Amino acid sequence: MHGTVQSFCGVQRINRAHFPHLQISANNDLFPAMSLRFARFLSTTPTLRANYGFIGLGQMGQHMARHIYAKMEPLDKLYVFDTVPEATASFVDTVTQQKPEAKSQLHTLDAIPKFVTDVDAQLDFIVLMVPEGKHVKGVVSELVDAYKKNPQTGLTTFLDSSTIDIPTSVEVHQMVKKELPEFDFIDTPVSGGVAGARKGTLSFMLSREDHKDVAPDLVKLLNMMGTNIFPCGKNHGAGLAAKLSNNYLLAVTNLAVADSFQLAKSFGLNLQHYAKLVSVSTGKSWASVDNCPIPGVYPENNLPADVGYKGGFITKLTKKDLVLATDCANQYDRALFLGPTARKWYLKACEREDLGSRDLGVLYEWLGELEEKNGEYVDKKTSESFKV
Known part of the structure; x- marks a missing residue:
């Protein structure tokens, strides 16, 4: 799902993560003679692969990524990274014991740029759960540089679930929109603590004005890790x-x-x-x-x-x-x-x-x-x- 428009079984579809308000008419060239209901059905079938990235496998991140792994569709893929190799190894050992049949869908990376260069297809979402604003800025800067050096045909959305200061988050958002205008960087901090992360009951706070402004693919991903999604305002930083x-x-x-x-x-x-x-x-x-x-x-x-x-x-x-x-x-x-x-x-x-x-x-x-x-x-x- 790394392109704006993709083809599956001869049928083209639009990446809804990047067009949350899109209405598809019966005579739309993308879905000739196809109803909106059927188009929506296609967007949720397991054949539509999603590619996820997760950076930061600490006390919170390890559980959030574990729930993504456990709930992935058969053709989805998950790429993970942590600055502490032992944390990555422990994560892989834990999740593959719980769901060994999905082991081939999990990939570990040893550097941030490899989320761009060493993946089978462009990632739809990259989730960050890192300690401080300087880490968010550093990670996203590396990702942006890698995408600029390796131009992609599709779009990637960066989701930052870290708790950092609002000005730094706004600065990173502006940097992403300047360097990669079609990409997005959304603040998605969480409430619920380690217990909520472990149980998969986190609440996500987003810089979106209303629920209708949260794209279906994003809702699906957040629902893998939590139970509540709260739009907090249209301006970036509202979630934080x-x-x-x-x-x-x-x-x-x-x-x-x-x-x-x-x-x-x-x-x-x-x-x-x-x-x-x-x-x-x-x-x-x-x-x-x-x-x-x-x-x-x-x-x-x-x-x-x-x-x-x-x-x-x-x-x-x-x-x-x-x-x-x-x-x-x-x-x-x-x-x-x-x-x-x-x-x-x-x-x-x-x-x-x-x-x-x-x-x-x-x-x-x-x-x-x-x-x-x-x-x-x-x-x-x-x-x-x-x-x-």
Whole structure:
């Protein structure tokens, strides 16, 4: 599916990923004497091959790519790359054990330009899930250079599911549209964390104005990895704006939940009973229920609090998103009233590796280790004094 128009079994079809609003009439030269319903049927038959690329097989990416592999059509192909060869090898071993019959459809690459030069046919989509904006910019620059050196007849859409700053994403989008006008670069950040990636229940946020603006082929790909697609606005960066706004709220409410439970503890309350109360009261939030920081409240849910706050959405990543959100707010001249204070607390927490590398619910435990003396806080575990 690497061309704008392709031929299968003597019948030409249009790549719908690049023409989401296209209406096909009965006398259209591309589909002579063919109804719209039949044309749509053709666009979903397994004979119409799709070629996918995936860059970044970390904690999130490995699961997202695994779901693509598991749900590919028989003629589809998936090309993957990670800067850590061991991550690629582990991914291949895992997925081919789960679905050995599709092994021939999976290909590993050892360099970014090979997504252009070492594929059977031009890729329809290349998904990125990398750590920071500089990585997104570097990867896409390499891809653009490779496509310019090796001109293609079709179109490729770059999907960036990384959480990065909005200005960098806009810059990369503008670069792609300038150098490869027919290509597209779409911000598609996700919500749901590692657990959502593992279960295939992620929510995708897109810079699209409405659901009708999301091409069917793109919907199909995103539905392989998740369960929700949210158009967030027509301007590029709207998906990231939604992601950062949501995670700003998460960071602030998580800190408030930790503070509230420490307050309840100081009052001598039974914290398991208090947690149940909050779950049906006005203070309810994701941080207080779905990620309850009190061990033993919801043992059936295997929450991070029940395993020493291991796994989950680690504090370092919460800090990263909070910093991105507050930085972008400054760039957009938006004053945040809680952000600066919350940012200081997360930055201080992440100075301790044992806090930064564990689930954000660990802030409840950390606040219990602090005491206030003469206008400063003392970390009883490290004996460090500090102001926030």
